[in-house]
Amino acid sequence: MSTYLPTIKQLQYLVALHEHGHFGRAAEASFVSQSTLSAGIRELESLLGVTLVERSRRVVRFTPLGNTVVEKAHRLLREAEELSDLVLAAGKPLSGELRMSVIPTIAPFLLPRILPRLREERPQLKLFLREETTDHALESLHHGRADCVLMALPFATGDVAKATIREDALYVAFPKDDPRDPPAVIPASMIDQGRLLLLEDGHCLKEHALAACNRPELRASATMIGTSLHTMVQMVDNGLGLTMLPEMAIEAGILHGTDVVARPLKGDNTSREIALIWRTNSPREEEFKLLAEELRAG
Numbered sequence: 001m002s003t004y005l006p007t008i009k010q011l012q013y014l015v016a017l018h019e020h021g022h023f024g025r026a027a028e029a030s031f032v033s034q035s036t037l038s039a040g041i042r043e044l045e046s047l048l049g050v051t052l053v054e055r056s057r058r059v060v061r062f063t064p065l066g067n068t069v070v071e072k073a074h075r076l077l078r079e080a081e082e083l084s085d086l087v088l089a090a091g092k093p094l095s096g097e098l099r100m101s102v103i104p105t106i107a108p109f110l111l112p113r114i115l116p117r118l119r120e121e122r123p124q125l126k127l128f129l130r131e132e133t134t135d136h137a138l139e140s141l142h143h144g145r146a147d148c149v150l151m152a153l154p155f156a157t158g159d160v161a162k163a164t165i166r167e168d169a170l171y172v173a174f175p176k177d178d179p180r181d182p183p184a185v186i187p188a189s190m191i192d193q194g195r196l197l198l199l200e201d202g203h204c205l206k207e208h209a210l211a212a213c214n215r216p217e218l219r220a221s222a223t224m225i226g227t228s229l230h231t232m233v234q235m236v237d238n239g240l241g242l243t244m245l246p247e248m249a250i251e252a253g254i255l256h257g258t259d260v261v262a263r264p265l266k267g268d269n270t271s272r273e274i275a276l277i278w279r280t281n282s283p284r285e286e287e288f289k290l291l292a293e294e295l296r297a298g
Helices: 008-020 023-030 034-048 064-089 107-121 134-142 204-213 216-221 229-237 247-251 285-297
Strands: 053-055 060-062 096-102 125-131 148-153 160-175 196-199 223-226 242-246 260-266 271-279
Touching: 008 023, 008 034, 008 064, 023 034, 060 064, 096 134, 096 285, 107 125, 107 247, 107 285, 134 148, 134 271, 148 160, 148 204, 148 285, 160 204, 160 229, 160 247, 160 285, 196 204, 196 229, 204 242, 204 271, 229 242, 229 260, 242 247, 271 285
Parallel strands: 096 125, 096 148, 196 223, 196 242
Antiparallel strands: 053 060, 148 271, 160 242, 160 260, 160 271
16 A cells, blocks of 8 residues: 555545636635645645646646546545544434535525524534535535535436425416416416526426426427526516416515416426435435424424
8 A cells, every 4th residue: 555645635625626627716615725725736746646737827727637536536535524424423413514505496495494493403513505506516415515405306316315305386477467367277388488487507497397387399488597586586577477486485475575476387297396315325314314304394
């Protein structure tokens, strides 16, 4: 075995540089100075006797071997995290640090109701939250930057375990003076393909809405420009079209102060499954199940 091995910190610096593509941003994300991060990566290269990163004034470019080392570093860092998790799991449940990524179509509607009680009942839990789109949240989970993810299914998640929190019905939101006077429950056939507004790519709610409508032509004709559900509601309130909203957003009061009306969507697959997911065989699995129970009780 080699006398000198890469340190966890050196591997973290390398992965951060690969993720951000810029020494300054990688240093900021690693909570160190740029010179410290740069020196750590140079020490790693010297230790291995290879060049991992080609440096210039404008571009940071990883060598082919550098990209291979980064992939291996991801696995090693995740295993180091799991080692730490194993120790944490042996202690008091739901205590210490826990990093949870939450998608934007859940975070502002579910967390404000749950977090105050969780802080009161679990004072030893240090819950670090990160709001990310679904793809980024799953990448964080599989690369060890997040311990668990609160998200909506169905979605391609890879090898994970899950606990269902609730079903979340989809509603059609439209201006209250809509001339068609929609019924109490709206069939997908009533949705005007030229007026449908959806969140931009990266938000799984867009895919859930399109799947619920089961109308392939909507994928080509819907306008996908919204960055948040609050933005979509304001667009509908100003007569620019109609959109789809999850029930939890309506329960949280997203329509308050607007002239927007929402009614349930009729048909199959007209809800999404809110779930907490984590890496399969995580040593903290029982802890995540307990957290899921807390989220359900909220």
